Amino acid sequence: MNRVEHLCKQYTNYIAKIATNSFDDERLVEDVIQITYLKIAENIDKIEEVDNNHKKFYINSIVKNVARDLYKINKKEEDKIEKLKKALLNQDVAIKNNYLEEEVFLRMYLEEVLECLEEDEKKIILLKQIHGYKNKEIASMLGIKEKNVSKKLNKIKIKLKKEIMKNET
Template sequence: MLIFFATIKDEQSRNKLEALYIKYGKDMFKVSYRVLNDYQLAQDAVQAAFIKLVGNLDKIDEINCNKTRAFVVIIVRNISINMYRERKRRNHMSLEGMEDALPDDSQMIDEKLISMEMFSQIVSKIKELHPAYSDIISLKFFYFYSDNEIAKIFNITQENVRVRLYRAKRSLIKLLSQSEELIENGWFFGSESGG
């Protein structure tokens, strides 16, 4: 990472990036590792996030604030998710080989494939939400942040976190209920009222 910083000619930008790395580097690595579950890939994702930050330094006014922390965490999270998808795509096995790779338990291979496909569709629908909603759902359910940690990131109260999370879930349910693929596959059974 130090070699990358040394290549930046503008001293002010270099100093800002170094300060971001010192302050948030470990947090960024943790977020990336949770997604990728691979030490080397998580390091690569953090480095890619800093490369992306070079073009977005004008959006960062203050280093030590929750808004900046949320910004860098979301960047590294998105890069990590893209890396995970790319790795998954490259490692795609044939259906014949899948039966040998998956443990033999009560769930049939068809059910596992459907579950993976539905998970992808749900993630896709989360991305369609308003950014504030998709970010709060991601932090809560994919990265397992507590309400208190999310409140600190967004500089809001825990009660406000719960309200936003409730609204985000309602919006997601509405999007999912409109998804013909999920309805056809029998995943979405009814309305928000539990019908």
């Protein structure tokens, strides 16, 4: 067993305890432990120079520094995620507002175009196009023949086309 393995094995429980006290997330605890082992390997000569009483203090410093650095990195990532969430939420709100503005404009435009129709014509076109009723159902609701519904729908469509063409110019 080499010097690094020996030292890591000797202080494994101590390192794990400090790491566990630093984070609740098991993955982060494992990261702290692994990075600490790497730091011990990098600093093995310095660690072996100090007496046994101070080795524990030295290792404690390494673990706490690693935990602090990992916390900062993790916190920055969480902040980035929060900023992205807020940006997406703001974008979603902007899209919804734009959609609502378009919907209001469309409703106003439709109301304006529908002004060219008589009340019974408005009922027929709305029942057909907005509510999706069949001609037979519309005829039954309005107490007229199905043929009349078809004829009226054709006349209504012609009127609406003329009104739309008139508004576009």
